[in-house]
Amino acid sequence: TAFPESEILDRLHAVFGFNAFRGVQQDVVERVLEGRSTLAVMPTGAGKSLTYQLPAVMLPGTCIVVSPLIALMHDQLRSATANGIRAATLTSVDMDRGQTIDRFLSGDLDLLYVAPERASQPHFLEMLTRGRVAMFAIDEAHCVSEWGHDFRPDYRLLRPLMDAFPDVPRLALTATADRHTRADILAQLGIPEEGLIVAGFDRPNIRYAIVPRDNPLRQLMTVIAENPGPGIVYAPTRAQVEKLAEQLQASGRPCLPYHAGLDPQVRAANQSAFVASEDMVMVATVAFGMGIDKPDVRFVAHAACPKSIESYYQETGRAGRDGDPSVAVMLWGAEDFVRARQRLAEVEEHRRAGERTRIDALASLVETPHCRRALLLRHFGENPPPSCGNCDNCLEAPRVTDATEVARKLLSA
Ligand code: ADP
Numbered sequence: 050t051a052f053p054e055s056e057i058l059d060r061l062h063a064v065f066g067f068n069a070f071r072g073v074q075q076d077v078v079e080r081v082l083e084g085r086s087t088l089a090v091m092p093t094g095a096g097k098s099l100t101y102q103l104p105a106v107m108l109p110g111t112c113i114v115v116s117p118l119i120a121l122m123h124d125q126l127r128s129a130t131a132n133g134i135r136a137a138t139l140t141s142v143d144m145d146r147g148q149t150i151d152r153f154l155s156g157d158l159d160l161l162y163v164a165p166e167r168a169s170q171p172h173f174l175e176m177l178t179r180g181r182v183a184m185f186a187i188d189e190a191h192c193v194s195e196w197g198h199d200f201r202p203d204y205r206l207l208r209p210l211m212d213a214f215p216d217v218p219r220l221a222l223t224a225t226a227d228r229h230t231r232a233d234i235l236a237q238l239g240i241p242e243e244g245l246i247v248a249g250f251d252r253p254n255i256r257y258a259i260v261p262r263d264n265p266l267r268q269l270m271t272v273i274a275e276n277p278g279p280g281i282v283y284a285p286t287r288a289q290v291e292k293l294a295e296q297l298q299a300s301g302r303p304c305l306p307y308h309a310g311l312d313p314q315v316r317a318a319n320q321s322a323f324v325a326s327e328d329m330v331m332v333a334t335v336a337f338g339m340g341i342d343k344p345d346v347r348f349v350a351h352a353a354c355p356k357s358i359e360s361y362y363q364e365t366g367r368a369g370r371d372g373d374p375s376v377a378v379m380l381w382g383a384e385d386f387v388r389a390r391q392r393l394a395e396v397e398e399h400r401r402a403g404e405r406t407r408i409d410a411l412a413s414l415v416e417t418p419h420c421r422r423a424l425l426l427r428h429f430g431e432n433p434p435p436s437c438g439n440c441d442n443c444l445e446a447p448r449v450t451d452a453t454e455v456a457r458k459l460l461s462a
């Protein structure tokens with residue numbers, strides 16, 4: 050590489066205080082330092098930020114970081130600044146934009162965070178040409194793909210912008226990309242196929258179980274009773290969150306609701322209470338979880354199917370970050386799929402195929418009589434052993450399929 054390994058490790062320690070890279074971080078950092086464009090697919094919590102922040106402090110010039118949410122940018126800005134990295138955000142809510150631009154132009158920034166819509170503005174391109182761009186980092190890169198679960202048209206504007214800097218390496222980052230989405234990200238962002246790096250997705254300490262929903266309240270009470278540590282119960286609507294948070298009080302454990310309709314102060318208070326607690330049950334919509342650092346979550350229960358395998362993986366992945374045994378239990382019902390298919394009709398035409406594939410993939414995870422983990426990992430492009438020994442299907446005797454069940458009842462009647 051352009052930099053000796055010892056120098057890279059020294060900087061890792063000096064800037065972040067870490068003694069070693071985790072997983073594929075080093076491969077990613079080395080590629081970028083060599084000026085080669087890369088797509089890194091790494092699970093949430095794997096440490097994606099470091100893979101652009103470290104090259105950003107080592108390479109001359111500024112790393113332009115594209116991020117889809119202002120709140121995420123400000124979080125990143127705070128943590129980068131805390132590590133002594135020279136960073137700024139350039140967004141509509143920042144009052145000091147003039148000063149930030151001056152810092153960029155005078156080479157006083159390692160990182161400059163921007164929203165994708167800025168990329169389309171002619172003056173942004175003009176500004177970049179007057180300074181020095183070290184690299185582009187595209188966070189949440191699945192947003193560029195219609196196959197991804199969170200398509201943002203503005204991400205498509207990044208390609209022409211980056212093409213104006215053909216020698217500047219691009220680093221695209223995402224936690225959630227199936228094979229289709231990955232190929233699409235590479236094509237849309239102009240990253241060569243050999244630039245794909247995929248981290249291991251396995252979370253061996255999480256035990257997966259997916260069971261038909263018959264008496265959800267009783268089933269959730271059982272999950273709570275069997276798992277004394279902190280846990281999250283995901284429910285699909287705000288009304289269900291409120292109701293379950295009430296009902297689950299009967300478990301004797303502290304239960305609080307969390308959803309986007311709550312007063313921001315209540316939401317923040319509930320979140321802090323959960324983070325501090327050793328036995329609380331947070332009943333939440335998917336609004337809960339992003340950016341929450343609680344390593345000892347012992348269970349994640351879904352009262353209904355999440356919207357995709359990606360969401361399932363991400364939400365269950367909030368359990369057991371400390372590596373200790375944890376469980377993920379999903380309750381499902383046929384009506385979850387009926388609703389998902391009904392929603393298809395409302396989806397814009399060009400996204401319907403992707404959406405349908407996602408529903409089918411989730412259905413196969415729910416219906417498989419084989420190892421759940423193997424299916425999950427294959428979905429993320431890995432080649433796992435056929436059986437994990439730590440999911441319901443590996444631990445229990447194979448279930449009789451519904452058709453056989455029905456036939457048996459008919460015969461015995
Ligand atoms: P991601 O964006 O992949 O979800 P983050 O970049 O937010 O993950 O990193 C998750 C956590 O892991 C952060 O607290 C970060 O400081 C920590 N981390 C990242 N790399 C390392 C490392 N090499 N050693 C120890 N901790 C690390």
Ligand code: MG
Nearest residue numbers: 094097098188
């Ligand atoms: Mg991240």
